[in-house]
Structures are given as C-alpha cells and as structure tokens.
Amino acid sequence: MTNHSFEDDRRNFLLTIAGSIAALAAGSLPARAQPAGDPPLSLSTIGAGREGGALGALFIKAGHRVMFSSRHPDTLKGLVDELGPLARAGTVAEAVEFGNVVMVVVPYTAMEQIGKDYGNVLAKKVLVIDVSNPIARRDGEEIVKRVDELGGAGLATAKLLPGVHIVRAFNAINYAKLSADAHRQGELVGVPIAGDDPHAVDIASSLIREIGFDPVLIGGLAMGKYLVPGTPLGGEHTAGEIRQIVTNLH
Numbered sequence: 001m002t003n004h005s006f007e008d009d010r011r012n013f014l015l016t017i018a019g020s021i022a023a024l025a026a027g028s029l030p031a032r033a034q035p036a037g038d039p040p041l042s043l044s045t046i047g048a049g050r051e052g053g054a055l056g057a058l059f060i061k062a063g064h065r066v067m068f069s070s071r072h073p074d075t076l077k078g079l080v081d082e083l084g085p086l087a088r089a090g091t092v093a094e095a096v097e098f099g100n101v102v103m104v105v106v107p108y109t110a111m112e113q114i115g116k117d118y119g120n121v122l123a124k125k126v127l128v129i130d131v132s133n134p135i136a137r138r139d140g141e142e143i144v145k146r147v148d149e150l151g152g153a154g155l156a157t158a159k160l161l162p163g164v165h166i167v168r169a170f171n172a173i174n175y176a177k178l179s180a181d182a183h184r185q186g187e188l189v190g191v192p193i194a195g196d197d198p199h200a201v202d203i204a205s206s207l208i209r210e211i212g213f214d215p216v217l218i219g220g221l222a223m224g225k226y227l228v229p230g231t232p233l234g235g236e237h238t239a240g241e242i243r244q245i246v247t248n249l250h
C-alpha cells in the first residue's frame, strides 16, 4: 500500500518534470526578471526529491543553473539528463559550494545535521530558502514538539542554521501543483514568505516572480510557523487572499 502510493507520487513527480521539459521544448522560456548586468545566480537544492526536484525544474525553466544534490548523486542522473544543460547533480557538499542561493528541501529531521555539516558555508550565501517542514507522521512527534518549543519552523531553522540568511517559502504548495501553478493565467498564485533579512527577502521575492508566482512577505521568521501544511495559508491562494488570511492570524 505504502509502496503503491510512493510509486504514484514518483510517477506524478516525473510527469511534473516532463511538463517542464515539454514547455522548454516548446520554447516557452520566460525572460529572466533579474536586472540586466547582474551576474546570473546559481542555485542548489539540498534534497532533490518531489518538492526539491519540481522547484529546481522551475528555476531551470526560468534560465538558471541548478545543482540538484543527493547523498547518492548517481540516482539523479535521469533527472538532470531530462532537464538539460542547465541542470547538474552533485553531492550535498558540492551543492552547498555551488549555489549563490541554496534551497533546503529535506525532511526536517535532517536540518540539524545539515546545520552542523554545512552551516558555516551556508552562512556565506546571500539566501537560503527553507522549504522544509516538521511533519509528525513523517518526522515523529518529538521533533514537532521541539520545533514548537523554539517558536515554530522559522525560528527553529534559524537556531539550527545560525547566521544563515533564511527565507521560508513554498512550504505548503504541493509539488505536483507547482508546474501548472507557475505563470498561471489570470491572477498569479501567491507564495507567502517569511524572513528577517531584507536583502535575502528581496532576492527570494525576485526569484519567486521569475518562476511565475507572486511573493507575499508575511513577516519575520517568527511568522514561519504559519508556513507549514495545515494552516490557513496552506495550499494555493492569491496574494490578496494571503494578506487577508494573515490579518486574521494576529
């Protein structure tokens, strides 16, 4: 049963990636929003599973170079081959070195070790996007309790990755929806974000616009506790809806 649903997820993931590739083949690359003259950003993902893979594919579609990482990078060969020359695979250490911007898209249980192993290097990055969530049924009740005691996912990540310019984003948009939601017709899908560093927030906002979403800063990392599945901000909302939901959170 579990295997079956994992296989379904895997198939959906590959379909999501295939959709991105089809758009690439159709020549539908949107122009990069980065101001002319700025050096292009390199992005990395720590975690290239369902969400990390789908997000990385969107950044490739937007014209960025992306290194996807795994503790077993050989397993990513199919993914990077399909995504083309802007995609590459590496170890976690290689990805941490490679990206100007690093996305952390792992089960939250991995965050502490990532902080110990790579915290010093991550602290030198202009932006680390924290997409990870503590989820009781996957990560255990204990870690969820610990994160709550630290003030929720935003402040907990800041504690585990000290000195890192963190912005939480994309935490509660399902990987299978990302490709279709990007550059949606009509009003864009909003992405609520939380971060304490204004420069990191600016870069995150610009990147989010480039891949076809509308960023909405809901506050500092203390607000990151609302950026997890199961809160009123979870799922897809327009920017206006997000602002309305946030007024009711206070």
Ligand SMILES: NC(=O)c1ccc[n+]([C@@H]2O[C@H](COP(=O)([O-])OP(=O)(O)OC[C@H]3O[C@@H](n4cnc5c(N)ncnc54)[C@H](OP(=O)(O)O)[C@@H]3O)[C@@H](O)[C@H]2O)c1
Pocket (backbone or CB within 6 Å): 046, 047, 048, 049, 050, 051, 052, 053, 069, 070, 071, 072, 075, 092, 105, 106, 107, 108, 110, 113, 114, 131, 132, 133, 134, 135, 170, 171, 172, 173, 174, 175, 176
């Ligand atoms: N799935 C979604 O729709 C979704 C949406 C929003 C947010 N998220 C959040 O995103 C995170 C990842 O979810 P997912 O669904 O993408 O999970 P997933 O498909 O199981 O992928 C998890 C990834 O994390 C990596 N990883 C695990 N432990 C690691 C460690 N100690 N060091 C480095 N990498 C490690 C794995 O790489 P290896 O190859 O090395 O095992 C794998 O690539 C979770 O926190 C989840 O809550 C998921």
